[in-house]
Amino acid sequence: MYVAVKGGERAIDNAHAWLAEERRGNLAVPEFTTDQIREQLALAVNRVMAEGSLYDPDLAALAIKQARGDLIEAIFLIRAYRTTLPRFGGSLPVDTANMACDRRVSATFKDAPGGQVLGPTFDYTHRLLDFKLAADGEAGQVAEAAPLQGPTPHIMGFLDRENLIQPEPAGEETPADLTRAPLELPASRALRLQALTRADEGFTLGMAYSTQRGYARNHAFVAELRIGTVAVEMEIPELGFAIEIGEITLTECETVNQFQGSKTQPPQFTRGYGLVFGMTERKAISMALVDRALRWKELGEDDIGAPAQDEEFVLYHCDNIQATGFLEHIKLPHYVDFQSELELIRKLRRDAQVAMQEAAE
Amino acid sequence: MQMTEETETARKAWLGLLAKAPAADLAALWHGFGQVPAHKVLRAPEIGAVMVRGRAGAVGAAFNLGEMTVTRASIQLAGGVVGHGYVQGRCKDHALQAALVDALMQTDAAALVDRAVLTPLRDTVTRRKATRAAKAAATKVDFFTMVRGED
Structure with missing residues (x-):
């Protein structure tokens, strides 16, 4: 049973304000920009685009920042945003x-x-922490060779x-x-x-x-x-x-x-x-x-x-x-649901105790 | 403009270039060009999504891969020529500038716009692609066979 309950607005506002402060972290540490996320956390950006099902690196970077690096939360933000966009059409299949x-x-x-x-690639790296990256992120010279043709x-x-x-097998040109x-x-x-x-x-x-x-x-x-x-x-x-x-x-x-x-x-x-x-x-x-x-x-x-x-x-x-969505909804108020469970189990226990007493007598 | 196969191919090429170029690159060149022709906006820039499709096994039945953001706009020059901009991402100026370039490319100003905007844009894109391809080529594996103890 669902019953509308009011209250908690102030607590919610304060919680969100604190969330924003925690997101920013220690003010002595420079804030990073969404450009930095896009360029330097590119694989996180890629995952958010893939599972958010929207190709837009800038938006994915913003979502990652807003979600404090929680990628599923970031994907959620992207999924919500994409529902607001008008669909211009479908592309030809990419070649x-x-x-x-x-x-x-x-x-x-x-x-x-x-x-x-x-x-x-990460392949063939030794998976040893590179402490040089903690000191500075300068990359060395990258080798180039004659590009492969065609x-x-x-x-x-x-x-x-x-x-x-x-x-x-071939299928429909406009897929479901x-x-x-x-x-x-x-x-x-x-x-x-x-x-x-x-x-x-x-x-x-x-x-x-x-x-x-x-x-x-x-x-x-x-x-x-x-x-x-x-x-x-x-x-x-x-x-x-x-x-x-x-x-x-x-x-x-x-x-x-x-x-x-x-x-x-x-x-x-x-x-x-x-x-x-x-x-x-x-x-x-x-x-x-x-x-x-x-x-x-x-x-x-x-x-x-x-x-x-x-x-x-x-x-x-x-x-x-x-x-x-389904998993996390169980942490939201279920007071009334639980109240009925509580009443039911009390009744069952009462009945059981009566039955046991009667059996003993 | 009367569409011949040749003009259609050329228009496809510049529209594709304008769509894929980074918004900042086009903006810099467009401002460098410095002449905004008299025009009216037929369709104000609109941000939307296009469903990108792939094929099962790269060659089979089409399937929906996911969406990408696209912005579109249309303008009409004082002389009546219509230009369309369809560009990747969510930059409204990018779409408008693409539409203006598309329109101008159908007028006598084509050579001027091509020289000031499209050619440098194409050069930048080509150079960027060539650098990536060169870096990839440097990671191509050269196998060599160890000398085996055969008689």
Whole structure:
């Protein structure tokens, strides 16, 4: 039962004023700007854009500052903001084959055309704290070499030419959108991918890891991981043609998984796909693994009851804003609810005591 | 303006350049150009979102990846030419300046605007991209095979 209760305004105002003061911290320490967050905490900004489902680094930086670095709170702010924006339309699908790659690695082919380009990666660092960064943040000279010419071809294209990899079926040109209609099951792959790309990184990572440990066995190779910028193109009605309306950084992961064959089809590799806003490598790999696990039905595999195969379990629990909203509401006043519970348990205890007394007599 | 395939390609190119360029870069060049032509605003700058799409497996069915912020504006020069600006982000001046440049590029002032605004903008963007590509290229792995003890 809900009963409107008034009161607490002064306490709330004072709490928020104190929050603002705590956010600022020690006044002897210089305040940082949202530009500094955007430039120097870029991976936090990327995560907030990906899970907030809105590509705007300045807004993500502001949200991080406002949320005192609580990224889920920042994602919440971005999700709330995006609902206020009018939708101008949908873009043409981005062409990741034409990505200007900062990074591109393949775990399956050493000599992949286009090469193994490491980019600005944490890989092969020793994970030792660098105390020089605490003293000053000066970076050394960065090496340059003659840029690679032309687009970097997708590795999957080579497997595709030999028919070794399951082809990707075409779908509707205007995919279903879970921000416009409630997610219903069974969900199309388009909806699953939309849910996964904005899903909580930690949840997606845990699910992906479970598939590696044997819950929905689908040993994955990272055929290709690429990070870089792509242009976003959209049809503009008043112009009558499509133009580029922006440029975004994306991380794309394509996995190739154990082959399977059936009575009608010869064995083929299958694929999982991850595509996420920003430089978000862990998330993109996780997404590809979970995408692959969720495809069991269309690929004719057995449901072995693994959590990562259960689309209801994955899709209804992967959104950290839905999850945190429901989880955190239980800390808000439930006085009346609890009052009725209290009365009920008192009555049950009274009844039980009477019954025990009667039995004793 | 009568649209031929050639003019459409050229217009696509400058609109794309204006959309992707950082707002501050365009603003500096536009102020450097220094001539704001007589115009009226047909559509005041409006901030909105565009749903960005990807394809499953990079080549398959389209899916919704997430939105990006976009600002648009339209203006009309005193002579009647209409210019549209669709730019990334939430900067209203950016959209207006893009619309003004788009309109001027359809007039006799095209060569002047191209020289003062678009060419330097394109050069900056190209240079920035080339530097990134050069840094990426320097992280390309050169494999070498260890000499093995074969007979």
